[in-house]
Amino acid sequence: MKAVALKTYLPINNPDSLLDVTLDKPVPTGRDLLVAVDAISVNPVDTKVRAPKDKVESEYRVLGWDAVGRVVATGPEATLFKVGDEVYYAGSIARAGSNSEFQLVDERIVGHKPTTLSNAQAAALPLTAITAWEGLFDRLLIPQSTQASKSKPKTLLIIGGAGGVGSIAIQLAKTLTNVTVIATASRAESAQWCRSLGADVVIDHRKSLQEQLTAQGINAVDYIFCLNNTDQHWVAMSEAIKPQGHICSIVELRGQVDLNLLKNKSVTFTWELMFTRSLFEADDMIEQHHLLNRVADLIDSGKIITTLNQVLSPINASNLRQVHAQIESGTTIGKIVLEKWQ
Numbered sequence: 290m291k292a293v294a295l296k297t298y299l300p301i302n303n304p305d306s307l308l309d310v311t312l313d314k315p316v317p318t319g320r321d322l323l324v325a326v327d328a329i330s331v332n333p334v335d336t337k338v339r340a341p342k343d344k345v346e347s348e349y350r351v352l353g354w355d356a357v358g359r360v361v362a363t364g365p366e367a368t369l370f371k372v373g374d375e376v377y378y379a380g381s382i383a384r385a386g387s388n389s390e391f392q393l394v395d396e397r398i399v400g401h402k403p404t405t406l407s408n409a410q411a412a413a414l415p416l417t418a419i420t421a422w423e424g425l426f427d428r429l430l431i432p433q434s435t436q437a438s439k440s441k442p443k444t445l446l447i448i449g450g451a452g453g454v455g456s457i458a459i460q461l462a463k464t465l466t467n468v469t470v471i472a473t474a475s476r477a478e479s480a481q482w483c484r485s486l487g488a489d490v491v492i493d494h495r496k497s498l499q500e501q502l503t504a505q506g507i508n509a510v511d512y513i514f515c516l517n518n519t520d521q522h523w524v525a526m527s528e529a530i531k532p533q534g535h536i537c538s539i540v541e542l543r544g545q546v547d548l549n550l551l552k553n554k555s556v557t558f559t560w561e562l563m564f565t566r567s568l569f570e571a572d573d574m575i576e577q578h579h580l581l582n583r584v585a586d587l588i589d590s591g592k593i594i595t596t597l598n599q600v601l602s603p604i605n606a607s608n609l610r611q612v613h614a615q616i617e618s619g620t621t622i623g624k625i626v627l628e629k630w631q
């Protein structure tokens with residue numbers, strides 16, 4: 290089967306950083322599905338895993354953690370899907386990725402592809418939707434609207450609103466909760482993108498967050514979802530969060546921060562990593578199957594839309610290198626997808 294893979298970890302402008310290769314087609318066992326991959330998306334995790342280092346792999350390593358495809362075979366213990374089903378999923382960071390014609394994935398982290406979307410439109414969603422869903426509902430514990438209807442409206446600050454995760458987080462928060470969504474964006478086009486997805490207020494993460502919130506009549510926020518540069522925003526988040534508020538970050542720290550800044554306000558800080566459930570084979574791993582199906586229902590009922598912004602074809606090393614370079618620039622709006630094998 291065709292695949293894009295690496296053995297060495299090189300800067301993306303080096304043509305050897307991602308290579309077109311031919312690999313053996315894998316065989317499903319246990320609860321695995323064998324999926325024929327039709328479209329993939331690229332996330333910052335791809336560029337972080339590919340980042341230059343001295344390590345050399347003995348076997349080709351396939352990256353890629355977002356796919357849409359068709360089930361072509363199932364392991365003997367798989368019960369949730371059958372051959373021919375159209376699926377979408379992010380997969381596991383501990384296994385070979387989706388940049389290959391065929392991929393094995395545990396059915397408990399796979400959802401049925403939204404029926405109203407093209408392959409490319411659907412491939413934009415899984416990794417970021419899982420992250421946003423788990424961040425908002427499993428970590429920040431924001432009540433969904435049915436539970437919250439009688440409570441006082443609350444405020445959610447999403448730092449990095451126009452990126453892949455922000456684009457779906459804004460929509461899930463606006464559709465499923467009663468919170469007022471304040472998103473950050475630093476350019477006219479990214480600010481407009483956030484507004485188009487439903488953000489109530491947009492402020493600039495390159496200026497003082499507190500001053501801009503105060504100017505909007507918002508002295509402090511109940512929830513903060515930090516989707517970019519946790520180090521840079523740490524002090525500002527500690528200022529902007531309400532007493533007893535909740536902060537969730539999805540971006541690893543590069544240095545050290547002062548956790549004491551959150552003590553007087555009794556603020557809850559939590560991490561979200563969307564690979565946790567699959568990496569540790571958590572007992573509730575199947576929650577990702579359920580949430581991907583919920584997201585597909587929201588799409589198919591017209592409540593939320595795809596975050597796709599750009600499509601390249603075919604899926605090959607040259608196009609993937611181009612998309613990695615774009616992601617590394619830190620200026621991507623929405624999602625970039627690659628589709629079809631040549």
Ligand SMILES: NC(=O)c1ccc[n+]([C@@H]2O[C@H](COP(=O)([O-])OP(=O)(O)OC[C@H]3O[C@@H](n4cnc5c(N)ncnc54)[C@H](OP(=O)(O)O)[C@@H]3O)[C@@H](O)[C@H]2O)c1
Pocket residue numbers: 332333334337416417420448449450451452453454455473474475476479480494516517518521538539540561562563564616619620621622623
């Ligand atoms: N823990 C997890 O499970 C998980 C899952 C997914 C992603 N992540 C991580 O989350 C981060 C975001 O992922 P993504 O897919 O949303 O990335 P992305 O699509 O590449 O994000 C691009 C956006 O980031 C914004 N941005 C750039 N610098 C910023 C800054 N200093 N502060 C705030 N926003 C800034 C830009 O907005 P402007 O152009 O308006 O500045 C741009 O629209 C990455 O580090 C990724 O590895 C973690």
